[in-house]
Amino acid sequence: MSTRSRPADHDRGSRPVISRARAATSAPWPPRTALVTGASSGIGRAAALRLAHEDTRVLLVGRNGTALDEVAAATGGHRFAIDLAVTGAEHAVASRAAELLGDIDLLVCSAGVGAAGPFEMMSPSALRDLVTVNVLSPMMLVRAVLPRMLERGEGRILLVGSVAGAVGVRGEVAYSASKAALIGFADALRSEVAGRGVVVTLCLPGAVDTPFFRRRGAPYVRRWPKPLPAGLVADRMLTAVAHGEPEVWVPGWMSLAARVHGLAPPIYRRLASVFG
Template structure:
């Protein structure tokens, strides 16, 4: 099975499906995949932005770039649109589940409707997309799935209760799925980035205070996108960025009481 996975290291002629491809990390992963010669299937709600990304991908790769309007909070739309992709475009070699959003508010004040929406997008939508594509990958005996989680799914901090819950769920789902799919030739890799300089924060924290507080520590999304593409074709369990966050997480697990103090300190609690 590992030999089949290695076939993905050469991305020329391979088909990559990316959710959340109209902006942020998803868009940058699309460009990186195009640099490696892959054809891309770009999925998001904003078709106008998707078309711009698709044109840029074509310029880079001289390969196909397909635009698919997709709302991952709508399970019927997922089933319909991905059936169209698999029948009319082709079998997916690599899946990047990048669609998602956050909301940073104290739990005592947060409205539950956007929390439900967050779970539909960040967790359930990811699971629906993954199941549909994984079924096809199993038939091929080869494929790789990247689930974009977050360091917030490993280290919870104040004002991220709902968002952290969705990302803890994504990590737990991915860990179990990895064990199920590996014997079938499909690798599952979880990506856990810290704060990145993307438009994610415009929705998560409209005030801008949090990003202003962490911008000196913010990751380059281009670097994270490069790390993802470099992991294609390898049995990489996780990508944790920056690396020191994984070290802190290990310490958090070993010394949870101290971890709680650290997570609520001014170093982490900047929202």
């Protein structure tokens, strides 16, 4: 177990970023408490393991009780098995967190599902579930914990989006749209709570080596870029949160695609028609 450290002790401690982070929130780093969704697998699991290593008390949220038990044993955290697609789940999660942890210093919204294949073939129920888990559930959960964070004047929110939300990927229409919604949510929320002690960080990963692809029913087939380890993504996104950064792309060069998309849409569309 490590001792508590300030952002300056983390690996990306450039001065301007740190002073902005200090000005943006007084929430401690490492956080004393964290609520992590998607903690039973992949990126959320890796984030929970890292937070526990920093002595953060975590509430692990997912559906798979056996997987949560394994992460709980490794982290010493509490676990809460619940389907976030069910109406009212966010209230159940928020009240369990309040009961077990008290105030939440960090909310990590990593739970998410993918979908691949032609949009016209997607079943309406799968579409509804995807939007519920990827968009509505993080918004509802933030809605549930934000008032107390604002009342305390401190807190950190980490939303796990995707590069697919910034550029739109063919064959992943619903997924791209859901992650685009998260970008709009993060931008608007960050702007709205600015100066009130709560910081919002959006992580935009490219391909990550997790059960995500298997679970969506379509493997990752591109030769390049290679999927990154979940632990690396967790490290990068938590470092960004520590520094109060608004967003972090993993890998960083992927932000280039979004810049081309914004600055030169026709060029972007030509490239996308070739590379997908």
